[in-house]
Amino acid sequence: MTLRMSSLFLRTLREDPADAEVPSHKLLVRAGYVRRVAPGIYSWLPLGYTVLRKVERIVREEMVRMGAQEVHFPALIPREIYETSHRWTEYGQNLFRLKDRKDADYLLGPTHEELFTLLVKGEYSSYKDYPVSLFQIQTKYRDEARPRAGILRGREFVMKDSYSFDLDDEGLAKSYAAHRAAYQKTFERLGLDYRIVSAVSGAMGGSASEEFLAPTDSGEDTFVQCDNCDYAANTEAVEIAVPPAVDASQHPDAQVLDTPDTPTIATLVERLNSLRLGREFSGADTLKNVVMKSRAPGADWELLVVGVPGDREVDLKRLAGQLEPTEVAQAEPADLARQPRLVKGYIGPQILKEIGVRYLVDPLVVPGSAWVTGANEQDKHAAFVVRGRDFEPDGEIGAVEIRDGDRCARCGGHLAIARGIEIGHIFQLGRKYADAFELDALGPDGKSIRITMGSYGIGVSRAVAALAEQHHDEVGLIWPRSVAPADVHIVVAGKEEQLAAAEALAADLDARGLSVLLDDRAAVSAGVKFKDAELIGVPTVVVVGRGLADGVVEVRDRAAGTRDDVRLETAADEVAARCS
RNA sequence: CGGGGUGUAGCGCAGUUUGGCAGCGCGCUGCGUUCGGGACGCAGAGGUCGUGGGUUCAAAUCCCGCCACCCCGACCA
CATH class of the missing domain: 3.90.960.10 (YbaK/aminoacyl-tRNA synthetase-associated domain)
Structure with missing residues (x-):
């Protein structure tokens, strides 16, 4: 596919938006990926929406690969379903509530435990049906007291949530492990640097809840990491070494x-x-x-x-x-x-x-x-x-505020405090919702078995922001190939001959299955095109310009900053090789 | 909810102290020049100065009320 910048719905900004503080927010707005509509609510423009869909696709593929099946629930949910789990009241002010024309209460789903549980209860009734894992990728709504940092913490956001349903604790442990592995694969493919941190203290519940954090200064979560062993934990769950008892x-x-x-x-x-x-x-x-x-x-x-x-x-x-x-x-x-x-x-x-x-x-x-x-x-x-x-x-009870340099409870190493963005959370829910909705399966002995559940989330739109946080420099974004809005960005720095050569190259790459962003704008200077290419952050940029007289084009690597002259005839091969 | 700040053209901002023609840069339109690092000239379009009231001959500017937004914290995943 080839996107032509002469007609692409895109306007980049020369200056940072006044309301942006963190890099991802500034750059995603400046590069024309998103636009703000209301606090914590954003529109996705063509380039941004492409990235969002690529992230979604990778998440979906890995969920399907681990055996989960995709469903799709409404975001608009009647009150009674939330009454059963007591969350109509428990969720408090963060719930978006609304009424229909008959004055009946509805809510916009902040998460979907109830719907998943009810669906399974309605369809499955035998132990032979289990285990099963279901997931959806959907827009969630939470009326945050203070949305912030652009799409890092919005009131409307895209989330992948999945639930596992098992007959017993061993089954739940297996489902949990499968999700954990799938998440590792997912974040690796996305190109996100991440840490798995314990979200509950060892004393309370072992590994029943873990968070996937993307380390970055703009992150909202504080976690500690041992410099000697692989121990990492949310500061709320961390345990530190204590001196021996005294006589x-x-x-x-x-x-x-x-x-x-x-x-x-x-x-x-x-x-x-x-x-x-x-x-x-x-x-x-x-x-x-x-x-x-x-x-x-x-x-x-x-x-x-x-x-x-x-x-x-x-x-x-x-x-x-x-x-x-x-x-x-x-x-x-x-x-x-x-x-x-x-x-x-x-x-x-x-x-x-x-x-x-x-x-x-x-x-x-x-x-x-x-x-x-x-x-x-x-x-x-x-x-x-x-x-x-x-x-x-x-x-x-672990009550003290953790300090940088506190000792690791496992190995005595030094704990370092760092910040990260929560991009995923896996959690052994147990029977809370199964109890609320009486989700049972009939066992081989004719007795009912209460189902046990796991709950697993990935912040899809938040992952886009986390990627932007981890992959950028002073002049713009630098997307990992797996999620970049295009495989190649071709800059036409010249007139007729250059444009013709660029068109031909784009067609060649397109035919090889690569997606091309072609800057064919006629009235825009080369300098502006270079700046825009850096801002937009496609990993490979080809400049078709003055070198064409000598039969070469320049192939740039956005991340490495390298520039190589390549003969026009072999340019498509070279670019395709870099993109594979 | 507490603290701080801001509302003026699509974006970024000046003008408010001391009331007197609504401004600048970017972007946008037209013509010409330029053409590998955010080019230049000329000519344009674009505004309910957040909002309601008040003071005044006259209000973006002064007074009173309201609203919205941003940042820090509380809260939340």
């Missing part, structure tokens, strides 16, 4: 200190060091007790105190991820007021058992360790407060 009996007795006006760790450390207790103290020697509140599903809010070393912050997201489905939040002054024995700024764990407040510590607060912590009295702290002697937590 509690080696510490002196706890001792109450006068520490007026030391409500913060910094002021406390300063005061401690002025007391000349025979050693220097740092924030890491203090135990900070943060008052939170938690609420189990269906229960009331109750106070929860979390203990972390004083030089560390509590990472609320990390905490929430591990406590789910119990909610957690920072305690309000009103919550604190109901426990008069908790003295703000001077809270210590010594009395928590007595007053019935749940206490969790970060694993860094190892058994037998001694701390300077609050004495539960205004202006007083206590030193040599020992875990296992002076207090005993109700449990451990």
Whole structure:
């Protein structure tokens, strides 16, 4: 196929759009791939739509190859289907809701667990039917509080979602592994650099949920990666190495200190060091007790105190991820007021058992360790407060904010913090939806078997943005061949003879099955054509210009920046070879 | 929801302080020159200055209200 730029619906921009911040957004708009319609809502122009379809095709091929079958659901869904799974209310404000003419409630699907589950329930009823995996590539709608970064995080976006249905956990594990392998293949073919990171902590659920992240500075997800082993995890799920437990009996007795006006760790450390207790103290020697509140599903809010070393912050997201489905939040002054024995700024764990407040510590607060912590009295702290002697937590929970350089729990290597774009997520859902919709199969013994499900997503339109983030330079995009809007971009830098030669070359390449973007614009200078070619980012560019007098054309490699003169007669062979 | 910022031609912006003809660059149309790195000349088209009200002889500019959008955070995958 040959696209002629003289008639292609395309207008490139010389300047960055004012509302764009990240490279993919700037370049996709400047190069005429997408245009904004409303916040988080974009139109795809011919070049952009071609790239989007190529990504889609690769995703589809790999899904089919792993044995999943393609279906297509409506985006417009009646309320009752979402009521059954309680998500009409649970999904909250992110759900686009609308009414039909009869005033009945509808929604625009943000994801399709319900429809998939209902479809399978309606069609299949025997154990002989399973396992089965279904997928669709479809437009999803989420009314994000703050869409951002162009098509990286939109309110309307294209997603491939698939679901596996199995009779038992082993089956689910197999389906999960098959999807995982298919995703690896998919992202390799797309030319995306990616990491598979654990999305739940090892303590909670093994490998039941993993994210595929494309590392880039504009990414919204923070993850850590070990510099020594292959451990990688979302910061919400990461586990870090902790010091060994200590013998509690080696510490002196706890001792109450006068520490007026030391409500913060910094002021406390300063005061401690002025007391000349025979050693220097740092924030890491203090135990900070943060008052939170938690609420189990269906229960009331109750106070929860979390203990972390004083030089560390509590990472609320990390905490929430591990406590789910119990909610957690920072305690309000009103919550604190109901426990008069908790003295703000001077809270210590010594009395928590007595007053019935749940206490969790970060694993860094190892058994037998001694701390300077609050004495539960205004202006007083206590030193040599020992875990296992002076207090005993109700449990451990990874609560501290991870730092660059923290040690890997597996191998002791250094963990580096990096950012990435979530381009895929695989998740062993289990029986949540099967329970809600009573999805069962009749077993060989005449008893029903509750089906177990896996859920797997790839952000298709987001992958286009991620590709742009990873493949560009100062002057434009540089697409991997597998997704480029064309195989070859021919620049006609001259008049009649050059145009004729370029047309002939384009026809030759076209006949070989390559797609050609032919810049045959008559009234545009060569300089503009070169700039546009760089901006658009087709991997191979052929310049038919002044060299034609000597019988050569110039073949450029956009990524490598190389330029080679090639005889016109062999140009098609050369280009075809580069494109294979 | 909290904080910061912006709305003027298709795009990028100046003009608002100190009220007085609606401007610049890119893009677009026509003619001519140029023709391998975002060429040049001449002539053009294109605007409800976000919106509603107010002050004034006169409002893009001052006052009051509203709306929209962008960025950071909260939230979310």
